[in-house]
Amino acid sequence: MLTLDNLIIEQGDFRLSADLTIPAGARVAVIGPSGAGKSTLLSVIAGFFAATQGRVLWRGEDITQTDPGARPLSILFQDQNLFPHLSVTRNLALGLNPAGKVAATDRTRIETALIRAGLEGMGARKPGQLSGGQQSRAALARALLRARPMLLLDEPFAALGPALKAEMLGLVAQIAREQGTTVLMVSHDPEDARALCPQTVLVADGVALPPQDTQSLLDHPPPSLRAYLGA
């Protein structure tokens, strides 16, 4: 269970509050107007940005001051996921061990993760030698390998075509089911939310609301969401 306990997040004039709980193993979309604070909220959970007030708890344990690398989560962005100068295998190895040494047992696990992500035999390539979709797969393979309890997704598949995006979302859902992962996914596409996330956190008007049913939220959007959806 992820708890955001009376969080106040401030950034210049921007202010966002969040007081909510996400059950362990839930798949939750984070949607709301541009600039509402979705990415900032994920940054606070990941530990890249400190809230002004309040606490972040995982399974009741206060992780507010925990270093990003020691938090029980992986995060995927639209870009900046892979180190361009390292091979795919070494990029994945960094997910297992920050020193990046590839032990023999790790090699087997890495190859298995690559196969799962549809990248068999591509471990020696640099990210620049992969297509955009293959780079997304490699980043997802690294998250799969890390097997952290939480997966934060910040529009990671936005640049992909519809078929590839659907495939990647399917892979996320499969991994999340198998590993019992709690998924929080920022998306600008309501259909992504419907496809992957039964629950949604609406971020609008300075507040991140507790998760609510995705279907009924999108079918009956409040005014703050209606304008954004163009509904």
Ligand SMILES: Nc1ncnc2c1ncn2[C@@H]1O[C@H](COP(=O)(O)OP(=O)(O)OP(=O)(O)O)[C@@H](O)[C@H]1O
């Ligand atoms: N470094 C910064 N200093 C001050 N304000 C910032 C900074 N970075 C972002 N902001 C502001 O914080 C607010 C939240 O930004 P954030 O990127 O979290 O929104 P978002 O909901 O993810 O937007 P989008 O959907 O457009 O990606 C915005 O109003 C933005 O202008």
